[in-house]
Amino acid sequence: MSNELCRSIVDLDPGIRFAGVVSRSGEMKFFAYRNDVKPLLTDDEANLSTLQSIARVITRETFENKLGKALYSITVYENVKRATIPMQNADKDILALSFDTTARPGPIITKKILPLLKIAIGSKHIED
DSSP: OOHHHHHHHHTTOTTEEEEEEEOTTSOEEEEEEOTTOOOSSOHHHHHHHHHHHHHHHHHHGGGHHHHOOOOOEEEEOSSOEEEEEEOOSTTOOEEEEEEOTTSOHHHHIIIIIHHHHHHHHOOSSOOO
C-alpha cells in the first residue's frame, strides 16, 4: 500500500476530501487530499482525532464474535462527514476518510472504496 492507493481512493469520487492509511499506533502511513481541500483541523488536532478514531475502531471489535466484523463506520458532523474502514491487511491498519457534507459516504464506500480495497489488499471480509 502507498500514497498511490490513497490518491486512487480520493479520485474515485468528487465528494471524497481525504483518504489516509493509519496504523493501530496512530502513525499516518500514507495519505492524500483532494487537490482543492484545505484541512479543517490543525496537525495536532488531526493527530488527536486519529487516535480517537483508532480507539473507536478497536472498541467495536469487542463484539465481533457475535455481531461480525465491522465493515465501516460513518460519523456526520456539521462541516464534514468522516468514515473509518478496518483494513484486513497484515498490520490491521485503518482507512480514515473524509467527505464533503453533500457526499453520500455509504454508497461511495460500498460501491467504490470497498471493491478497490478488495483488489488492493485481497481482503476476505470486504464484500461487494
